[in-house]
Amino acid sequence: MLAGLGLGAAESEFYRRFLTRPVSTAEGVGASLGLSAQEACVVAERLLSLGLLAGSPAGELRAVHPVLACHPLLERAERRLARQQKELELGRAAVDELAAEFGMETASSLTEAEVHRGAAAAWSFLERIAATASASVQCMAAAGAAPGVGETSDYTAIGELAAFAARRGVHVQLLLLESIDILPSLVDGAHTMAAAGVEIRTVPTLPVWVFIVDDEYVVTALDPADNQAGIMVARTQGAVAAAADLFIRHWRGAAPLAAPDHETPRDLMQKHRDLIALLADEVKDEAIARRLGVSPSTARRRIKDLCREFEVSTRTQLVVRACRMGLLD
Template identity: 30%
Template sequence: MLEALGLSQVNELVYRVMLANPTLDASQLAAHLGFDRSQVHEALDVLSDMALVRLDGPDGAVRAVRPQTGLGALLARVEADIAARQHQIEAVRATIANLASTHEQHEVAVRIEGIEAVRDRLAELASIATVECLSFTPGGAQPADTRQAEAPLNAAALERSVRIRNVYQDSFRKDPATLAHARQMAALGSESRTVPTVPMRMVIVDRTTALTPIDPAEPHLGALEIRSSGIVTGLLALFEQVWQQGAPLGDPPARPSGAPTAQEKALLLLFADGHTDESAARQLGLSPRSIQRLMNVLTERLQASSRFQAGVEAARRGWI
């Protein structure tokens, strides 16, 4: 039990017996415990060095020091050692971050090939983050392996008081596993919002480093790690703009009766721009069948006989 303070099981047992039986001398302790006298004397020497026993009175009897005093002092030293060690760890972390920054500062963008390499790099960045991690996550359900890889990294960053803000697509609310993951992270302090369409997949760490897909249509190919302050500043502005438009995780915000939801409005705008059902589905992270169902509901609500007429009526009402 007290090994964390440096006591062996034998030393702890001798100390406990001395506390319970303060009148026993060394010979009586040995008999009580079934130990050799040499074992008891060795234990008393260790306990004396640790200030857990002391000579008491002119007869030279050895007495156990009260736990509040003796063990309390040992615990304080252990806590001080742990605090010093933690300080050393933080200093090492800062040195690693500085070395990484110095090594990479001459590179504007680095190509990271393959999804596994991207995950490894995100893990590295998460481990040295000190201020904030921002992310755009388009689409609906997140793959299980992605959630499993993110969870411990996010939890560790949040424990270091790193702020985490995520923007998901509205359609992610329809996937129970992804929604549960987001709520679990929210319980730890992460902040999440949703919008009808997410501009791109992106992660920004400490407002200095951004990761974006090499090809947005094929995210498994890898990512570009961008450290150009000008580009990162622009991406930060994009994130903040989308963040302000997002609905916080939880119940959807109230809207006037009959007005379109944010998702419905985004769908109308996509069709106004000439998107097909398939391309609108990709933009909103939904299936083409869901797009058709949404549009049928809108057409009926607008009392239109066709999509074209629905678009005209939506514009007349100021929806788009």
């Protein structure tokens, strides 16, 4: 009740009980709260030191009127808040100064094209995008993890960057693969980003991880098959225009991210388990299509998407990987 004034829950309730009694003892009030005599004495001494109670810890005590007793505490809290606000403003100014210095150093070394090799360098650049993008970020999230991210089945890291940029007022548009629904963690990560303001659509296929930042430069994975290899940055008008055109064409044909209550991750996971189980039983594509109620071409596309998402090249490898992940009984 009075936590903002520095009182704990027990101290607040102790004082409130005294307010309902003209005069009482620490031991008596403490007993009503389930406190031992020693614990009650400690709380009473604390309230006496703050001016909320008057009297003696070992004798009778009375509550001082809240307006009189809490006024000094309010003033103290306001002074503390003012100091914290000043420290916050100084901290923000220091961050802005560091960012400006970093930006000047970065700007002085800009080239039309540059390569950042290795996972650490790639992730550092993605952090820079989240921190410095001023207007827009368009991203195509291809199969596998983002450049510099080690875990392929978790959007937490990249999602935090996207959400951070969105909260800064940057218009973030993200294209994801339809096959994200093979794992609940991917679906949950996508909806977390959407809740933070990231605009998300899904498509069947994407060629490579691409980021278009403020219509000024393009970032792509250095090696589509190895997200640990690094990234390439291009700042030429031609590269930006080509990447933007590719993104727009995919975006126009993409479907909005389904609402969480349309189909639960558990339901989606079961569908893919069923499909992988059919592959494990060496069922033909036509029979799989009939079992799933789709066309053979759609069944083959779903299998291909699963192989891409699980980062395998054959159906046998897909079944083996699913078994290792515990997706099959």
